[in-house]
Amino acid sequence: MIPSAFRRGALGAVGVVGFLALLEAAGRLGIIDRDVLPYVSVVLATAAELAADGEFHRHVLATLAACASGLLIAFAAAVPAGLLLGTVPVVERSVRPLVEFLRPIPSVSLIPLAMFLFTDSADAKTSLIVYTCCWPLLINTLYGLADVDPLAKDTLRGFGFGEPSVALRVSLPSAAPFIATGVRIAVGVTLIVAVSVEIISPGGGGIGAYLVEAGSANRPDRVLAGVVWAGLLGLAASLLFAAGERRLFRWHTVRTGEAV
Structure with a gap:
C-alpha cells in the first residue's frame, strides 16, 4: 500500500x-x-545556472544568516515572555491589549521606520525579522500553556513545588509542541520579510538585492530564477521543520488527531 x-x-x-x-x-x-x-524552460535553466553561481550563493547566505539570527533572537525573547504571561495572570491582563494592538501590524509597513532607526540595512532586516517571528512564538506559547493539564500542575504543587518549578517541569514541556508549531510558522515568514527588506534596501546583499540587480540589468529570467530559489528555500525550510516537529512530538500529533 x-x-x-x-x-x-x-x-x-x-x-x-x-x-x-x-x-x-x-x-x-x-x-x-x-x-x-520568458519561457518556463529558460527560467528553470537559469535557476540551474544559479546553483553553481558563487555570487548568488553569497546572496543566499546573507538572507539565510539574517533569517537564522532573527529567529533565534525572537525565540529567546518570545518564549520566556509567553511563559511569564501564561503563568502570571496579572501580567497577562496588563499586556494583552498591547499585544493585540501590535500583532496585526504588517512587518513590511515598518520597513521605513526600521531604515530610519538603523543605519545598517542588515540590522534593520534582522530587527524586522525578530518583530515578525515574536508573534507566532508568543501566541503559540500562550496557547500551549492554556492547554496544560491543571491536574498535573496541582499534583506538583501538592508535593511542595513552587510556581517557577511547576512552570519549568510541567507547563513548558507540555507547551513544547505548540512552541514548535510557532517556530514552523515563524520560519515561513522570515524569508518574506528578509527579501522584502533587501529589495527596498539592497545595499546589504541577499536574495532581494540579487533580484534588484537582475531587474536593473533587464534580465527577467534571472529575476524569476531567483524567485524560484527563494520559493524552494522556503519550502525546504517548512518541510524540514514540519518533519522535525512530527518526529519530536509524535505523541502530540496522535493525541490531537493530526495526520502523522
Missing part, C-alpha cells in the same frame, strides 16, 4: 509539473509575451 504522505507528494509534484507545462505552452503559442515573461 502506498503511504499517504508519498501519495500526497506525488500528486503535488504532478500539479506543479502540469502548471509549468501549461505556462511553457502558453509562451510557445504566443499567449504570453516572451519579452514580458
Whole structure:
C-alpha cells in the first residue's frame, strides 16, 4: 500500500509539473509575451545556472544568516515572555491589549521606520525579522500553556513545588509542541520579510538585492530564477521543520488527531 504522505507528494509534484507545462505552452503559442515573461524552460535553466553561481550563493547566505539570527533572537525573547504571561495572570491582563494592538501590524509597513532607526540595512532586516517571528512564538506559547493539564500542575504543587518549578517541569514541556508549531510558522515568514527588506534596501546583499540587480540589468529570467530559489528555500525550510516537529512530538500529533 502506498503511504499517504508519498501519495500526497506525488500528486503535488504532478500539479506543479502540469502548471509549468501549461505556462511553457502558453509562451510557445504566443499567449504570453516572451519579452514580458520568458519561457518556463529558460527560467528553470537559469535557476540551474544559479546553483553553481558563487555570487548568488553569497546572496543566499546573507538572507539565510539574517533569517537564522532573527529567529533565534525572537525565540529567546518570545518564549520566556509567553511563559511569564501564561503563568502570571496579572501580567497577562496588563499586556494583552498591547499585544493585540501590535500583532496585526504588517512587518513590511515598518520597513521605513526600521531604515530610519538603523543605519545598517542588515540590522534593520534582522530587527524586522525578530518583530515578525515574536508573534507566532508568543501566541503559540500562550496557547500551549492554556492547554496544560491543571491536574498535573496541582499534583506538583501538592508535593511542595513552587510556581517557577511547576512552570519549568510541567507547563513548558507540555507547551513544547505548540512552541514548535510557532517556530514552523515563524520560519515561513522570515524569508518574506528578509527579501522584502533587501529589495527596498539592497545595499546589504541577499536574495532581494540579487533580484534588484537582475531587474536593473533587464534580465527577467534571472529575476524569476531567483524567485524560484527563494520559493524552494522556503519550502525546504517548512518541510524540514514540519518533519522535525512530527518526529519530536509524535505523541502530540496522535493525541490531537493530526495526520502523522
